[in-house]
Amino acid sequence: MDFTCWPVQNQDVPPTQQYAPSFGRGLPPRRSLRTAWLLALFLGFTGADRFYLRQPVTGTLKLLTLGGAGIWWLIDLFRITGEYAADGASLPLAGTNSLRHGLRLASSVVVAAVLVAAVIVLAAPVTGTITATVTAMTALANPAPPPPTKEWVTVAAASGTKRPGPVVTVTGKLHIEYAFTGPAVAYLQPAKGPALTIISQLKASSGAIGVTLAPGTYALIVSTTGTIWHLTAEEYRVPG
Numbered sequence: 001m002d003f004t005c006w007p008v009q010n011q012d013v014p015p016t017q018q019y020a021p022s023f024g025r026g027l028p029p030r031r032s033l034r035t036a037w038l039l040a041l042f043l044g045f046t047g048a049d050r051f052y053l054r055q056p057v058t059g060t061l062k063l064l065t066l067g068g069a070g071i072w073w074l075i076d077l078f079r080i081t082g083e084y085a086a087d088g089a090s091l092p093l094a095g096t097n098s099l100r101h102g103l104r105l106a107s108s109v110v111v112a113a114v115l116v117a118a119v120i121v122l123a124a125p126v127t128g129t130i131t132a133t134v135t136a137m138t139a140l141a142n143p144a145p146p147p148p149t150k151e152w153v154t155v156a157a158a159s160g161t162k163r164p165g166p167v168v169t170v171t172g173k174l175h176i177e178y179a180f181t182g183p184a185v186a187y188l189q190p191a192k193g194p195a196l197t198i199i200s201q202l203k204a205s206s207g208a209i210g211v212t213l214a215p216g217t218y219a220l221i222v223s224t225t226g227t228i229w230h231l232t233a234e235e236y237r238v239p240g
Helices: 033-046 048-052 056-064 071-079 097-141
Strands: 151-159 166-169 173-180 184-190 196-201 205-212 216-224 229-237
Touching (some): 033 097, 048 056, 056 071, 151 166, 151 216, 173 184, 173 196
Antiparallel strands (some): 166 216
16 A cells, blocks of 8 residues: 655644744844834934945945935935835835835925925025115115215304304314404303403414314304404314
């Protein structure tokens, strides 16, 4: 009698245990989808996620390029959440489909936030340039009046036919020109305090003098025996 032995599958033992000698032995542990994504998010510029996924070559390149100037960093956030994402040993990442979809949504939010921040940063110089241009054009269209300039302003003028009036000085520094045909005395009388003699002569003469006194209003008093004379006081300041 011929007896033939056929293998019988034990339904109570998982296939990985029944056929353990033939497959599954010696494989490295699967990498976590969540861990890989978190590494890519927070340490992606250093290539930590690539090293974790057993991809040292690309991890080194990612480190040297600082995440491919940010582009590689963003791409890996989506690559890790892909349906067929695997590590360097071609083993799929450990994680549920709901986790995969949630991380993909989070990746979209991160990318959107980065793009908005980039637009704001890049738009600031442009906005500043536009504002400066508009300001410059407005200034050209409506030029500001030139600043006032100083000039010699007559603050008092008296002569034989013109009575002296009040002298109002802003700076307190006066330039006085005079011409008398006889003895003369001229002085400035403030509202309070002693008078300041500016001219005192015993005979006819002419010339110019400088006088320094406190800014304010003074009465100009001239006493002379001559009938033909003149006196002018000027001040170097902004008119008005």
